[in-house]
Amino acid sequence: MADMKDIVPTDTDEAGASRTSAGAQTLFKGLEVLSRVAKGDTTLGKMAKSLDLNKTTVHRLASTLVDAGFLSFSPRDGYALGTKLLELGYAASQQITLTRVSHDHLRQLSIDTGDTVNLGVLDRDQVHYIDKIPGTRRIEVRCVIGERQPLRHTGLGKALLLDESEDVLREVFLREAAVFPRYRYDLRQWLEIMARYRTLGYALDLDENEDHIRCVAAPIRDMGGKIVAAVSVSSIAQYMDDARIATVAAYVKETTQKISAEFGYR
DSSP, X not given: OOOHHHHSOOHHHHHHHHHHHHHHHHHHHHHHHHHHHHTTOOSHHHHHHHXXXXXXXXXXXXXXXXXXXXXXXXXXXXEEEOHHHHHHHHHHHXXXXXXXXXXXXXXXXXXXXXXXXXXEEEETTEEEEEEEEOOSSSSOOOOXXXXXXXXXXXXXXXXXXXXXXXXXXXXHHHHHHHHOOOOSSOHHHHHHHHHHHHHHTOEEEESSSSTTEEEEEEEEEOXXXXXXXXXXXXXXXXXXXXXXXXXXXXXXXXXXHHHHHHTTOO
């Protein structure tokens, strides 16, 4: 017979579940406050009435959102949507546009190479994977849309950093070294490698992020020449020897040039 402690929640379990539930409810109420402001409820009174909450609760939620930049407040005009939402909206529109414009090009690149193709952007000091086209080989390279990976030892990460100064690259290396201390290159070697990749116009991941996986990546640029995303082709090492890397790099650069052209880059 199972021990009662295995089937009866402890006080600690109940307290943890209660805190999680309370936190979720607070988050939901905060999102409702944002929604009401977006619909024109600019005062505590209007929000409290629409949400059926007391003014004290609404004031606490709204003040937190103001502190975080999701709302703004002035005594004359009341509450309004904050600049943080503009940042999130712009980032979302960029990602949606990127995937829409890039997807057919990525699919063709996967057909041409037979390998897995990924699209990534820089987000919170990491690579954020926003699209993926699986390859046709028997062995599939693991990658999940929505996941985030480090910059220093991924092909996409290096490609996103190709225009950065040595000071920025040094900062990236040291920040990630504190989290991932085991890496085949020291700082000097990595800076030299990044300088060479900048000249080539593409970057490599040679079994650095995952054993026996190699990637070739190149950046996508917008109208002003700024790097806004990167594309990579990934395969197991047996299908990506040095000779084939050069061939794949040509395909990747051609693809990113086509996508960049659609964003106005010349």
